[in-house]
Amino acid sequence: MTTETGNPKDHTPCLSTNFLKETDWSVLSSREFQLLNENVTCSEYGVGEYIFYEADPCKGLYLVKSGLIAVKKIDIEGEQVILRLANPGDTLGYRPLLAGEQHRAGAEVIKAASICFLPMAIMRQLLISNHELGAGFLKRTAQALGEADNRFFEAVSLPARVRLIHLLMILRERCGSLIDDGSLFLELPLTRRDMASMLGIRPESLSRLVREIENEGLAHFSGSKITISNPASLLRELDAGLHQL
Amino acid sequence: MTTETGNPKDHTPCLSTNFLKETDWSVLSSREFQLLNENVTCSEYGVGEYIFYEADPCKGLYLVKSGLIAVKKIDIEGEQVILRLANPGDTLGYRPLLAGEQHRAGAEVIKAASICFLPMAIMRQLLISNHELGAGFLKRTAQALGEADNRFFEAVSLPARVRLIHLLMILRERCGSLIDDGSLFLELPLTRRDMASMLGIRPESLSRLVREIENEGLAHFSGSKITISNPASLLRELDAGLHQL
DNA sequence: CGCCAGGTTGATTTCGCTCAAGCAATGTGG
DNA sequence: CCACATTGCTTGAGCGAAATCAACCTGGCG
Numbered sequence: 314m315t316t317e318t319g320n321p322k323d324h325t326p327c328l329s330t331n332f333l334k335e336t337d338w339s340v341l342s343s344r345e346f347q348l349l350n351e352n353v354t355c356s357e358y359g360v361g362e363y364i365f366y367e368a369d370p371c372k373g374l375y376l377v378k379s380g381l382i383a384v385k386k387i388d389i390e391g392e393q394v395i396l397r398l399a400n401p402g403d404t405l406g407y408r409p410l411l412a413g414e415q416h417r418a419g420a421e422v423i424k425a426a427s428i429c430f431l432p433m434a435i436m437r438q439l440l441i442s443n444h445e446l447g448a449g450f451l452k453r454t455a456q457a458l459g460e461a462d463n464r465f466f467e468a469v470s471l472p473a474r475v476r477l478i479h480l481l482m483i484l485r486e487r488c489g490s491l492i493d494d495g496s497l498f499l500e501l502p503l504t505r506r507d508m509a510s511m512l513g514i515r516p517e518s519l520s521r522l523v524r525e526i527e528n529e530g531l532a533h534f535s536g537s538k539i540t541i542s543n544p545a546s547l548l549r550e551l552d553a554g555l556h557q558l
Numbered sequence: 559m560t561t562e563t564g565n566p567k568d569h570t571p572c573l574s575t576n577f578l579k580e581t582d583w584s585v586l587s588s589r590e591f592q593l594l595n596e597n598v599t600c601s602e603y604g605v606g607e608y609i610f611y612e613a614d615p616c617k618g619l620y621l622v623k624s625g626l627i628a629v630k631k632i633d634i635e636g637e638q639v640i641l642r643l644a645n646p647g648d649t650l651g652y653r654p655l656l657a658g659e660q661h662r663a664g665a666e667v668i669k670a671a672s673i674c675f676l677p678m679a680i681m682r683q684l685l686i687s688n689h690e691l692g693a694g695f696l697k698r699t700a701q702a703l704g705e706a707d708n709r710f711f712e713a714v715s716l717p718a719r720v721r722l723i724h725l726l727m728i729l730r731e732r733c734g735s736l737i738d739d740g741s742l743f744l745e746l747p748l749t750r751r752d753m754a755s756m757l758g759i760r761p762e763s764l765s766r767l768v769r770e771i772e773n774e775g776l777a778h779f780s781g782s783k784i785t786i787s788n789p790a791s792l793l794r795e796l797d798a799g800l801h802q803l
Numbered sequence: 804c805g806c807c808a809g810g811t812t813g814a815t816t817t818c819g820c821t822c823a824a825g826c827a828a829t830g831t832g833g
Numbered sequence: 834c835c836a837c838a839t840t841g842c843t844t845g846a847g848c849g850a851a852a853t854c855a856a857c858c859t860g861g862c863g
Contacts, residue, residue, distance in 0.1 A: 388715040412700035455657035461706035469758025513714025
């Protein structure tokens with residue numbers, strides 16, 4: 314069903330302290346960092362490859378060095394629902410590890426990625442030796458829970474159009490740039506299909522929404538590039554459906 | 559808008575070690591338990607009262623001794639969406655506390671409740687003095703995240719009917735009993751409106767689904783009492799929409 | 804060049820919502 | 834004790850948003 318190119322074989326310890334500085338791992342001592350780096354296995358993944366599948370046992374964590382990964386579930390008809398994206402610096406698979414469960418979602422590579430695997434046993438060791446690490450993941454998990462609750466809430470109480478606008482505004486932080494004249498430019502690393510999966514709608518419906526917004530002159534879509542001439546008007550529409558950010 | 563009866567005033571330390579034995583707090587030492595009990599403020603809440611509101615600052619935790627609480631969000635049209643229920647033994651407000659956020663949902667009493675408040679400062683102290691406590695909440699939060707992801711997934715990929723059946727099967731664990739002849743009996747502590755809010759649909763739609771299922775002879779609904787003559791057939795329908803439990 | 808995947812568009816259907824009325828159970832005041 | 838609101842639930846008629854089904858672009862690539 315999916316392309317299975319590339320091979321996750323090279324075994325070079327490859328985490329720079331630099332890279333980890335801005336992540337959950339920044340609290341590690343240099344000794345702990347060494348333990349981490351000695352036990353990590355780095356691999357390259359091509360687009361379409363899976364890092365792990367739904368219902369797989371959780372064997373450890375995956376640190377995303379580069380690329381983009383979609384965490385998704387598949388329904389009975391084979392349709393995909395994307396739960397979240399993982400960007401460089403993010404850690405994958407920590408939820409099942411901490412919950413003591415198996416994976417409840419799969420992770421598919423969307424943009425060619427470089428990823429380091431950390432076996433569960435080492436992670437447990439680190440969690441015991443460094444309580445700040447656990448505290449960090451605790452905070453992150455609690456925040457993720459808030460976002461997940463919010464996704465459910467929006468899915469059942471907001472029309473697809475407002476959810477699309479919200480998604481664009483969230484993506485703005487990572488993929489957006491402000492242009493001279495105050496207009497907003499986005500270049501999304503997502504296909505239409507992926508965006509639809511994040512919204513929980515069909516690609517056809519997304520297509521229609523895009524066209525509708527385009528026709529209203531609120532934004533201009535060209536492939537994965539989006540120009541929003543008047544961000545304020547979209548934000549106003551968003552506020553009409555939300556109370557908080 | 560809501561009835562504001564009862565008064566949360568009495569200040570009796572009221573947590574029995576017995577009660578906490580089966581909760582997240584069982585890992586406390588007797589010294590820590592004493593600290594907990596000395597700083598806890600117990601109150602009685604009547605149906606319809608709020609324990610905290612959406613966007614309130616998080617001042618601490620609430621331990622549910624008895625009763626039933628609905629954690630909910632309200633959309634712009636005033637419609638409610640119930641995110642989860644809190645039963646005796648559950649702790650409320652730990653997510654915002656651990657995430658360092660304000661409340662992102664309100665907590666309304668559904669069945670008259672007895673609830674103990676624990677100030678944030680004491681909780682932080684306990685988290686530092688007893689790492690097992692943090693580990694327990696970490697696990698619980700990670701599990702809750704899995705369930706929240708699943709709710710979103712179901713909301714966008716399953717029809718309301720299947721979600722209703724799933725809800726009944728989840729409620730079975732707490733509100734159900736098996737009758738002699740293999741049929742299943744449920745007595746729900748929820749109004750129709752509450753059930754609809756949990757499914758993210760309107761009460762009218764729920765009413766129609768109930769009638770439909772009743773007409774098919776799959777179950778008999780009478781007020782909050784439900785008799786399911788052939789649970790297997792409902793479970794089969796559920797499996798047709800899910801792969802995992 | 805022909806193929807194919809990703810995207811768009813149109814026609815139609817369907818599921819759940821809205822609006823409105825009706826009904827039973829409960830409560831309240833005269 | 835009865836007349837009358839109130840509340841929770843159900844039912845019906847009509848509507849609308851998104852899904853479905855099917856055709857048709859479009860651009861990249863062997």
